[in-house]
Amino acid sequence: MKTTPQTIDSPPRRRSRIVALDVVRGFALCGILLVNLPPMFDLGVDGQAMDFYRVYEDVVQNRFFPIFSFLFGIGFGLMWLSATERSPRPRLALLRRFAFLAVIGGLHQLLQPGEALLPYAVVGIVVLLPTTWIPKRWLTISTGILGAILLVAAIMTGGGITTIPGLFLLGLATGCSGLIRRALDHPGRLALLGSVTAVISVAGFLVTDYEARQINQWINAGLGITMAFTYVVIVVLLLRTPAEVVLRPVLSPLGRMALSNYVGATLLIVAVRAATPDLSRFDSHGGYLAGLIISIGILTLQVIVSALWLRFFGQGPLEKLWRYVTWGPNRESVAA
Numbered sequence: 001m002k003t004t005p006q007t008i009d010s011p012p013r014r015r016s017r018i019v020a021l022d023v024v025r026g027f028a029l030c031g032i033l034l035v036n037l038p039p040m041f042d043l044g045v046d047g048q049a050m051d052f053y054r055v056y057e058d059v060v061q062n063r064f065f066p067i068f069s070f071l072f073g074i075g076f077g078l079m080w081l082s083a084t085e086r087s088p089r090p091r092l093a094l095l096r097r098f099a100f101l102a103v104i105g106g107l108h109q110l111l112q113p114g115e116a117l118l119p120y121a122v123v124g125i126v127v128l129l130p131t132t133w134i135p136k137r138w139l140t141i142s143t144g145i146l147g148a149i150l151l152v153a154a155i156m157t158g159g160g161i162t163t164i165p166g167l168f169l170l171g172l173a174t175g176c177s178g179l180i181r182r183a184l185d186h187p188g189r190l191a192l193l194g195s196v197t198a199v200i201s202v203a204g205f206l207v208t209d210y211e212a213r214q215i216n217q218w219i220n221a222g223l224g225i226t227m228a229f230t231y232v233v234i235v236v237l238l239l240r241t242p243a244e245v246v247l248r249p250v251l252s253p254l255g256r257m258a259l260s261n262y263v264g265a266t267l268l269i270v271a272v273r274a275a276t277p278d279l280s281r282f283d284s285h286g287g288y289l290a291g292l293i294i295s296i297g298i299l300t301l302q303v304i305v306s307a308l309w310l311r312f313f314g315q316g317p318l319e320k321l322w323r324y325v326t327w328g329p330n331r332e333s334v335a336a
Contacts, residue, residue, distance in 0.1 A: 020184055020236055023247055025071050026254030027235050030299055031064025032116075033265050037291045040112060040269050041279050049286020054210050056288070062159055062224035065116065067232055069164050072120060073147075073171020074180065076128050081176060086327055091132055097326040098124040104263065104318065112266045117259075119161055127165045128172060144173035151225070159221025187240055194233025197226040253306035254299070257316030261302050268298050 037043075038056065045053040076094075083090035098121045105117030131143055147169030154162035174180060183190050204223045213220045238247055254261055272294055279287030279294075309316065315323065 018180060018184075019248065019252060020239055021071065021074065021180070022252040022255035023239060024067065024232055024235055024251075024255070025258050026251030026256075027231070028064045028067040028071065029254050029258055029261055029265075030251075030295075031060055031231075032068060032262070033295050033298060034060050034292075035064060036112060036115075036266070037269065037295055038288070039114070040266075041273060041277075041287060041291060043279065043287045043291060045286070049280075049288060052285050052288035057214070057220075058205070058210070059227075062221060063227050063231065066163060066167055066225055066228040068116065069120075069167035070171045070174075070228075072124075073128070073168040073173075074175040075171075076124070076168070077172040077175020077177075080132055080172075091129065093326050094129060094132070095125065097322065098129065100322055100325040104259070108263055108266060111270055115266070117262070119164055123164045123168055128168055131169070131172060140173045140177040143169045143176075147171075147173060155221045155225065156218050158217035159224060163221070163225070184236070187237055190233055191237060194230055194237070197229045197233070201226045201230055249307065250303055253310055254303060256310060257302075257306045257319060259322060260316035260318040261306060263318060264302065265298055268301070269294075 034056070038053075043049065043053075079094070080090070083094060087093040101117055101124070102121035105115060105119075105121055108115045108117055131139065134142055147166045149166070151163060151166030151170065154160075154166055201223055204219065204226070208216075208219055213223070235247070235251075238244065276282075279290040281287075282290040306316070313320070
């Protein structure tokens with residue numbers, strides 16, 4: 001792809017922000033908090049906690065991480081479309097972006113082992129950045145095909161962190177192709193695809209039981225992808241209903257400050273864990289009910305703080321620093 005150097009005085013072209021992406025990102029953030037809470041509080045799976053744990057495994061675990069990963073790829077695709085307008089050396093700018101994410105992720109790992117930011121940074125450098133050398137006319141189709149192959153291979157080996165490269169590439173192909181706006185303009189087609197993944201998900205649960213899904217992790221990984229897509233379609237379609245007046249002001253601020261809220265949630269959990277390390281003493285379900293209440297409290301606080309912060313500053317604190325490291329001073333952000 002050819003680059004067109006821009007002078008410092010030449011402002012980058014601004015693109016309208018896709019609110020639906022912010023809302024879906026905020027929705028994914030809610031789910032990821034639920035995913036992170038049990039391991040950070042060492043919640044068990046014995047006795048009455050088993051029923052809660054099974055619901056957690058079937059409805060939450062591996063269902064929101066794919067959404068977040070796919071959205072990251074979309075964000076990179078949208079960013080690359082405008083990168084040459086924002087920097088004379090766009091690849092170096094994006095390398096700085098991933099390096100900053102690696103630093104934040106490395107520090108975050110100290111508080112939450114197994115967090116996503118460090119793997120995202122590594123995969124971004126190794127997988128996403130090299131795709132910027134693919135000619136523009138081949139970029140969408142090549143990354144889409146390779147992403148699909150890698151995702152299927154990751155599912156067959158049990159999913160988890162191995163799904164990141166495939167989801168990143170599929171997201172990149174989606175972001176670069178303009179498919180996001182076309183899908184939002186044709187909700188009927190989106191609903192049809194969501195119905196297909198919903199049917200696959202229901203069928204998967206009907207023909208397997210909990211033990212089979214845990215033994216054959218590829219089944220669980222596959223259901224995680226189909227359920228994740230179904231969740232996304234439901235949220236996007238709800239934005240076209242009266243539910244939009246609730247979903248948008250609640251989830252959009254969370255999504256716009258996703259990095260700050262992701263790290264901030266960990267800090268809040270660490271603080272709660274220091275004060276009450278044993279949640280199991282608060283309920284008869286192994287602490288899962290208490291954990292759910294804590295999650296709701298954290299999310300409520302973050303929704304309020306995010307809405308107020310964005311009203312005065314426009315970007316989250318980590319997002320602002322991330323943009324500065326990526327593009328330098330005097331660069332206006334381009335909305336995704």
